[in-house]
Amino acid sequence: MRVLIVDDSSFVREYLRHLLDGMGMACEEAADGSAALEVLAAQRDREFDLMLLDVNMPVMNGLECVKALRQARLQPEMKVMMVTTEADNSFILRALDNGADEFLMKPFTQESLREKMMLLGFAA
Template identity: 85%
Template structure:
């Protein structure tokens, strides 16, 4: 399984990579939505994109909308990783192609729960 982590914060990218590595998931990184689309255009296969919302150049909402409009990696799940808790924003993101939300700050357990909701059921708590 492969994931693309998209966040302008190197700390968040490193933390997510660490958590996903522990789940046996290979990761690549991008610093904003535009960078993510460039990585995805290189025809690398990804199962999941963890996408921040508030980023410079191209934000997460613009990225997921562009991704879904051009049908780039249509089977890939997109999890928005954000501090945005407004219901109208969440609805807009889901309508534009996001599959799930992970609210910052998050714990390893909340990430694992969201991964399972997305259908990655083989992921179990550490030590299980």
């Protein structure tokens, strides 16, 4: 399984990579939404299964990224899990309307990540 981790915090990216490596996942990283779209466009022939996408990032935030991703139909089968501190229902509805599949609230544990991945149909 291939996962793209998108977060402006290198600490969060490292933490997620550590958790996912422990589950046998292959990971790549991007520091913002724009960089994530570049990775996806460059690797159209190598599908990602899941994107873990931070919301609050410079250059291109997570909401802008998921919207652009779905409009461009880049890797349309890939699931997108927003990783966020945003708990506002209106934000969650906007993200779902723009193509997000699930949410993982910060701070999170390996078990909460695993549970969310199972909700998306991934054996973790």
